[in-house]
Structure formats: structure tokens, C-alpha cells
Amino acid sequence: MSTRELFTFRNPHFTVSVAVTVGLLLVTALVGFIVLPFAQRHETFAGVWDAICSAAGNPRVTQQGEAAPPPAKTSEAVLTSTTLAHPSQQSIGRGATLAQRCAICHGPTGISRADSPNLAGQYASVIYKQLLDFRSGARTNAVMSPFATNLSDQDIADLAAYYAYLPRLPAYHPEVQLPPTRIVVYGAPLRGIAPCGACHGSLDNKTGSPWLEGQSAAYIKAQLQAFASGQRHNDISEQMRNIARAMTPDEIEEAANYYASQPPEAIQRAD
Amino acid sequence: MLANRKLILAHFWLAFVVFGLALVLGAWQMFIRSPLHTWLSNPEWYYRSLTAHGTVMGYVFPTLVAMGFGYAISESALDQRLVGVRWAWVGFSLVVLGAVMAMVPVSLGWASVLYTFYPPLIGSPFYYIGVVLVVVGSWIWVALMSVNLYVWKQAHPGEPVPLAMFANVAGSYLWAWTAVGAALELLLQIIPVALGLKSTIDAGLARVFFSWTLHAIVYFWLIPSYIAYYTILPRAIGGKLYSDTMARIAFILFLVVAMPIGIHHTFADPQVGAGFKFVHSAFTALVAVPTLLTVFTICASVEIAARLRGGHGLFGWIAALPWQNPIMLAGTFSFIMLGFGGAGGLINMSYQLDSAIHNTQWITGHFHLIFGGAIVIMYFAIAYDLWPHLTGRELPSLRLMRTQLWLWFIGMIVTTFPWHWVGILGMPRRMAYYDYTSPALAADAVPVEVSTLGAAILLISGLLFLFILARAQAEPATDVPPYRFSEAVHPPASVPLALNSHGLWIALMIGLTIANYGYPIAVLTARSDSSVPAVYVGAQR
Known part of the structure; x- marks a missing residue:
């Protein structure tokens, strides 16, 4: 009953408040979507509709050809929460066999004697990503790159599983522990x-x-x-x-x- | 008639106890970030504390005050027993359950995402579900306020709805609608990612949803304080409200224009078009209108009280005001802080001026001055005014109450003015530590130390407030007259339908929200290339 009395243009409160609200909205929209875009000196618009689309936040497609290729190859490694979760015993075993070729630098127990990284107990995700990057060329090293070139995805996952499985050991020449700086x-x-x-x-x-x-x-x-x-x-x-x-x-x-x-x-x- | 005192007291006590705890965290945060303390070795502790402080102060504390005060208004202004008391207890229990569920993961460091969520940062799902439960609990209150008003209207057809209840219900509708933004963000975007059902999130869309909530929520916090200005202050100082109609207009204006303005929080965000930023900025300017109406009406009401007490002269009447009355003092302090905070707010909402202070400590200073200052000091006044009626006991000492209010006012000014200043100097906010030895920040060191002193004063004041309320419970029981609200100089005999109901204003509020938010949300929702991988807090995934 009261709804019918309220929501009608015969009710002056309704008419005035709706008119004022809509009027304000139109005026602000006119300023925000048409006047202000054209007031920007550095912008050029094809027309009013172009200006409105720009002010509405629609991305403008520019005709400037292909985007420049990145100056250097970047990592393509993708990790999800399941990529390396719960490796099988077979995977770790295959990794151990493959790892024999790594031992010359990274040590037979994953502890390096040659200023190469110690890999024993390193996070699987780290080994996985670095091997992928060496293989793709996103990371290069005269020694590592040739080793990684011929690894398959499975080889890389197995190596990651194996090294993550190894126990962490002290460095080859442990030093006196320094305080943090x-x-x-x-x-x-x-x-x-x-x-x-x-x-x-x-x-x-x-x-x-x-x-x-x-x-x-x-x-x-x-x-x-x-x-x-x-x-x-x-x-x-x-x-x-x-x-x-x-x-x-x-x-x-x-x-x-x-x-x-x-x-x-x-x-x-x-x- | 305050029949369900236990229900109302439960809301207030829980609100003020969690407020006290969050206040301790806030003071600790200020101390450890200041030059008075060495840097935290683990910044995570800072963000953990900040998340708890913000969640309690932003969601739990003001919601409980609004709910408790709303029930008190419904019973006393309508002179009608609360309909749906059981549901009110269910709502309260949901807020308690939600607050506990949210705070446990925060304490454990599983959800240090700040109360504004900041996706793609993602914390424990229990944190978000807890916040949702707090909101759902408060929605029960919204429904109850609406039902109680409906029942009263059925029994009193055509009569003017008492101002306090009219404003209270307007505030509850504003909250119901403004909470929808964050609810959509949580339910559609964040919680699926937190539960592991998705691993990417559109952070830009999430920020737009949150801005829907984030600005109007301030007006939801503000409404109890405004109700106190209009319906408590004039009565407490022995005067009358200058204009009942002006009050109604102020509240319906809040309902309409508080909502479609939140994008001024995202001026620096690339995902929103400049046109919408302008429209929101313009509507933000309109929010000053109900506040200016309020300042005028309340100053006029106070002047009436002063002249009734024998004050005269152009400004001489000010001396005739009852300055020993805590409500008078709280109202004055609140207005002063609202004045400074409002002036700062006009700078924040101006696109060009905002770029000078965006994401600096100025913003932290601004919202503490408005919320912690102007709003919370009126929450104190509401509690002081209602307490004897809720407990049946007198409050122990007016002097203690005045001391508490003075300390809060001084503390808030000393805290927030230096924050504004260092913000202008460019000090960023949300940092766990600052290198004050760097020439770029060295000038901030002394003001930050001053603001830390302000935090200590606020802490003392907050604890004193809790002490006063607790002491009152131990006073001997007395007969307390029924609780009543201010009368208007011209009590409304009949009120036009538009100012006696909320339907028209709700329709305008929703219409403006759709006009101002519909397109940005629709476009961002439709895009498939704007999501980023989620970053989970405290867990290697």
C-alpha cells in the first residue's frame, strides 16, 4: 500500500530525489567520460565513443606490430603443488643412477669439493627448476649446460627427487659459524x-x-x-x-x- | 524499556574487551616500528599483529557496538520488547564463533594478510570463513532491526518512526549492502583459492569488490556515533534537537551516497578506468553534505541547550555549556577530530592531491583520526550513557570519565598529526620497519617517536575506559529511570512517507551502486587474462 504511494511520480519526494540522483550521475558521467578525456593534451581520440571507452578503462589495442622479443631467454619452468609431490621409490632410484654423472662436481654424496653447489637434501623444486632452465638455455654454464641438454622431463624429476631424498651433510670443509650481518x-x-x-x-x-x-x-x-x-x-x-x-x-x-x-x-x- | 539487558551488555562487553586487546597490539606495533626499538628480526610478527589489530578493530568491534546499540535503540525508542531474541543470540554466537575462527589462524601466523586481504596473498581458509561468519551474524541483526521496525509500524500505522530507530535501521541496511562487496570477494574469489580449488586469482577484481565494502563500512561504523550526536547529546546536556527532519535527511543521504564511492580507494590501480574514478570522486565529495548538515544541526542544538542554561552573546553561550558532562566533552572532541579528519578526507578523494599522499602514513593517520578518534570516542559516550540503564548501577566517577576522554582525544591527536606529517614527507605505510638512518627517512624519526607517545596515551585511556565500565558493575544497584532519546524542538507530528521509510533510498543506493560499479566489475569478470598465481602465506606449496 505504502509502496504504491512512495514509488510514483505523483510523490514529489520521489520525483525530486530520483531526478537529482540521475541528474548528478549524468553530469558527473559527462565530465568524467567526455570532458576530461578530451582535456588530456597527450591523448588523441578517434571520436567521442573512443574517449568514452578509454575513460571506462577498456584496453586500447595499439597497431604497433609485434612486441619486441625479450633480450634474453627467460625461465619457462612451471611448478604446481603436485608436480613433485610424493616421488616414488623408482623415481629416486633412477635419479641415483643418473646422478652418478653429476658426482664429479657435486660429490658422490651430494657434497661438493669443487665450489659447486651441495645438492644433498636441496629442495626438489630448486633442482627441478635449475635443470629445466639449463636445458632451455634460460641459465647457461659452460659445464652444466651440456649435461642438461639431453635430460628428459622424467630424468629431471628423478634427479630432483633423488637429491631431495639425500640427507643434508656438513660442507666438505666446515668453517667457523659466523654471526649474521x-x-x-x-x-x-x-x-x-x-x-x-x-x-x-x-x-x-x-x-x-x-x-x-x-x-x-x-x-x-x-x-x-x-x-x-x-x-x-x-x-x-x-x-x-x-x-x-x-x-x-x-x-x-x-x-x-x-x-x-x-x-x-x-x-x-x-x- | 530495556528488557534484554543481558543481550545488549554481552555485545558491548565483548566489543570493548576485544577492543582493549587490539589496542595493546596497536601500541606494540607503533613502538617496534619507531626509532625507540631495534628492527624486528622477523617482519612476519608485525604483519601478524597488524592483521589481528585490523580484523578486530575493523570487523568485530564496531559491528558488535552497532548490534548492541541497535538492540538498545529498538527496545527503548520503539518502547517494544525485542522481537526475535533467540535469533539475536544466534547472531551474537556467530560473531563470537567467527571471531575465534579468524583469530586462531592469525595468531599462528597462517593468515598474515592484513584485514584488507590483499590478494594474491592468500592465508588459511579459516581466517576468511571466520570473517564471513562475523558478517553473517551481523546480517541476522540487520534482519531483526527490519522485523522490529515492521512490527512497530503495524501497531502504529502512520506514526513517525522515532528518529533513533529510523537512523539505526538505515545504518543496518547500509551495512547489509556494503558487506556484499567483500562477501563476493571472499566467497567467489578468495575462499576457493584458499581451499586449494583454484590456484590463480584476479587481484584487480578483488580490489574493486573490496572497495565496494571498504568505504561505506566507514559510514556503518559512523552511524552509531551520528545517532549519538542527534539523539543522545542534546538530551544529555539538557537541550533539544534543533531539527528532526534535518537528521532524517542526513541519514538517508548516507544511505544513498556512502555506497557508490569506494573506487577513490583505487585511484592508483590500473584496472579501473579514469572515468569511473572521476564519478566516484565526485560522489565522495557529496558525502560531505550529510556531515555538514549534521555539524550545523548539532551546533544549533547545542546552542539551544546553552541559551536554555542562560548563555548569551554571539559566542558567549559556549561558556554556559555543561563542560563537566562527559557526553558534552566527547561530542566536542568528536567534532574537532571529525573536522580535521574530514578535511584530510577531502584531500584523499581528490585525484591529484591523493597522488601526493597515496599509500603513505597520511592514510593511516586519516583513518585513525576518523574512526579511532571521532567515531570511537562517541562509542565511549554511548557506553557511558547506556551503562547505568543496562547495569542498574551508577558509573563511579565523572572526573574519571572526563580524564579518560581527554586522554583519548590528546592521544589521538598526538598519534595521528605526526602520521599525517610524515605522510606528506613520503613515509610509506604497511612497512614492518624503517631505516631511519637513511637521509630519506631521517626527518621522520622524531615525529614517529611523538606518535608512539600518543599510542601510549591511547593505551592508558583505553584501559581506563575498561576499568570504569568494570567498576560500575561493582557499584550498588540503584533505581534508574527509563532510557530515552532527545526530543526535537518541534517533535514530528507527521513525517512524509519518504522520510518515514527506507525503500526509496535503498532503491537509489542499489541503483547508484550498479551504475558506478556494474561496468568495472562486469568487464573484469569477463576477462580471462587478468588472473595471477596466488601467493600462499607461510607455506611452501
């Missing part, structure tokens, strides 16, 4: 450097980030320098390149020495 614990907020542990373990572990404890200082340093120079570029969102570029040579040295001196017990498993 400022760059390791806090990063440098104003230079956009997160604490190392935000991805590499002590605070959080982001998928695809290795633990670093007990790795060779020479290796960590070389990788940071390669990221900084852009020579290594298989970090998908450029996070390591951005961080390494902003680090001073001293900070790179400190971070490398700190992680090299840590025992494997210091690794906090986030998985």
Missing part, C-alpha cells in the same frame, strides 16, 4: 632488498628458492655477481637481479661468507 637479517628496506631469509628459509621459503647454508662462498658470490651484471637471468620476476644490483660488493661478500659458514642443522625446513 645486517644485510642478511634485515636486508636494506630503502634499496628494496628483502632479508635473505624472507625467501631462502629462516623467515619463509618461497617455492624455487634454495636453502643456502653451507654452500661454497665462492659459488654464492659468483651467483650474486652474475645476477647483478645480468649474466644470470633465470629469476622469473627479476627478484634476485634487483636485489643483487642494489647490493654493495661488501654486502655480497658478507652474505656469501655468512651462508657458507652455517651448518646444515641451521636450515629451517619450511616444507
Whole structure:
């Protein structure tokens, strides 16, 4: 009963409030979608409809040909939560056989004596991604690239499963454990450097980030320098390149020495 | 007639206890980020605390105050026993259950996503489901307010709905509709990802949905305070409300224009077109209208009270006001903070000015000044005013109440003014720590220390507030007259249908929401290329 009295143009309250609301909407829409777009000096529109579409947020397709190819090959590795979950015993066994060819640099127990990374107990996702990147050319190394070229997807998954299965061991020459430095614990907020542990373990572990404890200082340093120079570029969102570029040579040295001196017990498993 | 005092007291006590806990977290956050403390070695602790602080202060505390106050209004303004008391307890239980369910994963560090969710960051599903339960519990309150008004209208056909209830129901409808944005974001986007049913999320669409909720929710928080301005303050200081009609217009304007303006929160977002940003900005400017009407009406009402008390002269009447009355003091402080906060808000809603302070500590200062300051100090006033009627006991000491309100006012100014200042200097917000040794931030160090002092004052004031309420429970029982609201200078004899019902304004609210949000949401929903992989908090997946 009251609804019929309210929602009718005979009710002046209804008429006025609807008219004012619609009027305001039309005026603001006119300004926002037509007047203001044409007031932008750097914009050129084909017509009113083009201006309205632009103000509505429709993406404009530009006719400027193909997008330029990226300057360097980037990682194509895709990981989902099931890619490497629950490897079978057969997979680990096949990985062990394949790993014999890796032992010359990475050590028969996955502990390197040659400043190559220690792989024993490394996260499967890390080994999986790096091998894929070596195979695709997103990451290159005179020694590693030829080894990775002929690996199949299954080989890579098996190797990842095998090394993740191995127990973590102390480094070949364990060093005296160093205290953490400022760059390791806090990063440098104003230079956009997160604490190392935000991805590499002590605070959080982001998928695809290795633990670093007990790795060779020479290796960590070389990788940071390669990221900084852009020579290594298989970090998908450029996070390591951005961080390494902003680090001073001293900070790179400190971070490398700190992680090299840590025992494997210091690794906090986030998985 | 306040028949269901236990129900109302339960809402208020839970609200204020969780408020006290969240206040401790807030003060701790300010301290550990200031130069007075070394950096946290694990920033996750900061975000965990921030998530708890925001979730409690944003969702649990004001919702419970609005619900409890709403029940009190329904019983006393309509002079009618609450219809659906059992449902009210169900709603309360849902809020409790939801709050516990949300806070457990937050405490464990499984959901440090902040109360604004920030997808593609994804936390434990229990956190989001808990928030949904809090909202569902409050929707029961919305329904009950509507039902109670309907029952009263059936018994009193054609009579003007008492102002307090009219405003209360308007606030409940505003909440029902504004919560829909976040509910859609949670149910359609976030919870499926949190449960592992999907692994990608359209963060831009999620932000648009959230902006639907995020701005009007402030007006939902604000409505109890505005009800207190109009229906408690004039009576408490021995005066009358200047205009009942003006009050109704202010509340229906909030209902209509508080909603379609949220995109001013996403000025820096690329997924929303500039045209919609302008329209939302223009409608945001309109929200100043009901606030300015309120300032005028309340100042006029206060002047009437002062002149009734013998005040005279152009400004001489101000001295005749009952300044020893805590409600007078709270209302004044609230207006001062609303003035500064509102002025800051006009800067936030202007596209060009916003770009200077977007995502800086200015924003943190702004919403603490408005919500923590202007709104919460009126929650204190509401509690002080209602407490004797709910407990049947007098509050212990007016002096203690005045001290508490002064401390809150001073604390909030000392906290938020330096925040505004460092925001202008460019200090970003949502950071776990700041390198004050850097030349770029060195100038922020002293103001941040000052604001930490403000946080300490606020903490003392908040704890004093809880102490006063608790002490009242121990006072001897007395006879308390029935609770009543302010009368208007010209009590409404008959009110036009449009100002005695909410239908027209709800229709305009929904219509404007569709006009201002429909296209951006439809376009983003239709796109298949705008989702990104979710980032799960605290878990390697």
C-alpha cells in the first residue's frame, strides 16, 4: 500500500530525489567520460565513443606490430603443488643412477669439493627448476649446460627427487659459524632488498628458492655477481637481479661468507 | 524499556574487551616500528599483529557496538520488547564463533594478510570463513532491526518512526549492502583459492569488490556515533534537537551516497578506468553534505541547550555549556577530530592531491583520526550513557570519565598529526620497519617517536575506559529511570512517507551502486587474462 504511494511520480519526494540522483550521475558521467578525456593534451581520440571507452578503462589495442622479443631467454619452468609431490621409490632410484654423472662436481654424496653447489637434501623444486632452465638455455654454464641438454622431463624429476631424498651433510670443509650481518637479517628496506631469509628459509621459503647454508662462498658470490651484471637471468620476476644490483660488493661478500659458514642443522625446513 | 539487558551488555562487553586487546597490539606495533626499538628480526610478527589489530578493530568491534546499540535503540525508542531474541543470540554466537575462527589462524601466523586481504596473498581458509561468519551474524541483526521496525509500524500505522530507530535501521541496511562487496570477494574469489580449488586469482577484481565494502563500512561504523550526536547529546546536556527532519535527511543521504564511492580507494590501480574514478570522486565529495548538515544541526542544538542554561552573546553561550558532562566533552572532541579528519578526507578523494599522499602514513593517520578518534570516542559516550540503564548501577566517577576522554582525544591527536606529517614527507605505510638512518627517512624519526607517545596515551585511556565500565558493575544497584532519546524542538507530528521509510533510498543506493560499479566489475569478470598465481602465506606449496 505504502509502496504504491512512495514509488510514483505523483510523490514529489520521489520525483525530486530520483531526478537529482540521475541528474548528478549524468553530469558527473559527462565530465568524467567526455570532458576530461578530451582535456588530456597527450591523448588523441578517434571520436567521442573512443574517449568514452578509454575513460571506462577498456584496453586500447595499439597497431604497433609485434612486441619486441625479450633480450634474453627467460625461465619457462612451471611448478604446481603436485608436480613433485610424493616421488616414488623408482623415481629416486633412477635419479641415483643418473646422478652418478653429476658426482664429479657435486660429490658422490651430494657434497661438493669443487665450489659447486651441495645438492644433498636441496629442495626438489630448486633442482627441478635449475635443470629445466639449463636445458632451455634460460641459465647457461659452460659445464652444466651440456649435461642438461639431453635430460628428459622424467630424468629431471628423478634427479630432483633423488637429491631431495639425500640427507643434508656438513660442507666438505666446515668453517667457523659466523654471526649474521645486517644485510642478511634485515636486508636494506630503502634499496628494496628483502632479508635473505624472507625467501631462502629462516623467515619463509618461497617455492624455487634454495636453502643456502653451507654452500661454497665462492659459488654464492659468483651467483650474486652474475645476477647483478645480468649474466644470470633465470629469476622469473627479476627478484634476485634487483636485489643483487642494489647490493654493495661488501654486502655480497658478507652474505656469501655468512651462508657458507652455517651448518646444515641451521636450515629451517619450511616444507 | 530495556528488557534484554543481558543481550545488549554481552555485545558491548565483548566489543570493548576485544577492543582493549587490539589496542595493546596497536601500541606494540607503533613502538617496534619507531626509532625507540631495534628492527624486528622477523617482519612476519608485525604483519601478524597488524592483521589481528585490523580484523578486530575493523570487523568485530564496531559491528558488535552497532548490534548492541541497535538492540538498545529498538527496545527503548520503539518502547517494544525485542522481537526475535533467540535469533539475536544466534547472531551474537556467530560473531563470537567467527571471531575465534579468524583469530586462531592469525595468531599462528597462517593468515598474515592484513584485514584488507590483499590478494594474491592468500592465508588459511579459516581466517576468511571466520570473517564471513562475523558478517553473517551481523546480517541476522540487520534482519531483526527490519522485523522490529515492521512490527512497530503495524501497531502504529502512520506514526513517525522515532528518529533513533529510523537512523539505526538505515545504518543496518547500509551495512547489509556494503558487506556484499567483500562477501563476493571472499566467497567467489578468495575462499576457493584458499581451499586449494583454484590456484590463480584476479587481484584487480578483488580490489574493486573490496572497495565496494571498504568505504561505506566507514559510514556503518559512523552511524552509531551520528545517532549519538542527534539523539543522545542534546538530551544529555539538557537541550533539544534543533531539527528532526534535518537528521532524517542526513541519514538517508548516507544511505544513498556512502555506497557508490569506494573506487577513490583505487585511484592508483590500473584496472579501473579514469572515468569511473572521476564519478566516484565526485560522489565522495557529496558525502560531505550529510556531515555538514549534521555539524550545523548539532551546533544549533547545542546552542539551544546553552541559551536554555542562560548563555548569551554571539559566542558567549559556549561558556554556559555543561563542560563537566562527559557526553558534552566527547561530542566536542568528536567534532574537532571529525573536522580535521574530514578535511584530510577531502584531500584523499581528490585525484591529484591523493597522488601526493597515496599509500603513505597520511592514510593511516586519516583513518585513525576518523574512526579511532571521532567515531570511537562517541562509542565511549554511548557506553557511558547506556551503562547505568543496562547495569542498574551508577558509573563511579565523572572526573574519571572526563580524564579518560581527554586522554583519548590528546592521544589521538598526538598519534595521528605526526602520521599525517610524515605522510606528506613520503613515509610509506604497511612497512614492518624503517631505516631511519637513511637521509630519506631521517626527518621522520622524531615525529614517529611523538606518535608512539600518543599510542601510549591511547593505551592508558583505553584501559581506563575498561576499568570504569568494570567498576560500575561493582557499584550498588540503584533505581534508574527509563532510557530515552532527545526530543526535537518541534517533535514530528507527521513525517512524509519518504522520510518515514527506507525503500526509496535503498532503491537509489542499489541503483547508484550498479551504475558506478556494474561496468568495472562486469568487464573484469569477463576477462580471462587478468588472473595471477596466488601467493600462499607461510607455506611452501
